[in-house]
Amino acid sequence: MKTRGKVLAGIVIVFLLLQLIQPSDNDMGNPGHTEFKVAFNVPDNIGMILRASCFDCHSNSTVYPWYAHIQPMGWWMNSHISNGKSELNFDEFNAYPLRRKLSKLKSMAERIEEEVMPLQSYTIIHRSAKLSNDEQKLVTDWINKTIDSLEKNK
Incomplete structure (x- = not known):
């Protein structure tokens, strides 16, 4: 019984120590001229859908839920966000060359x-x-x- 209690206490201590190692938040501020909405005339209804469904992982600004600061969940989410942004970043979309924009769209x-x-x-x-x-x-x-419009203007 004492061994089980020590193991449980050890697990709790390790879990608490892990909470001290927090990944940095994905919040780089205003994207400016490289933003997706600037590159294209995004209608409000489309913009709202993209913001709700895509931007947390594919932009430089994530809205974090409460559990994102509990490890290891925060590390897992940070990994997803990093991978998502490396594939497509709406805040840097306008900086992509035309060929890459078309491919991403x-x-x-x-x-x-x-x-x-x-x-x-x-x-x-x-x-x-x-x-x-x-x-x-x-x-x-x-x-x-949007793809058709870009291809016509090549």
Whole structure:
């Protein structure tokens, strides 16, 4: 019985010590001229959908839930955010070359249509981020129109 108590106390102490190691928050302030909304005339309804479903992992500004500061959950979330931003960063989108913009837009439409994005692990907790069929169509139609416009202006 004493050994079990020592093991439990050790686990609690390690857990508490882990809380001292916090990843830095993803908040780099105002993106300025490189932002997605600046690159394209994003309608408000599309912008709201993208902000609710995509921006926490694909921008320089994440709205963190309370559990993000409990380790190891914070590290896991930080890893997801870093990976998401390396694939697509809406706050740096306008700095991408035209070819990359087109590639990212096509990839966005495909991933939304295939229901790969937003990630299921994200939408389980953030129910409002899950796209309805109407929202999927609305966003992908807008993306496809934007792609057509960019390709015409090459």
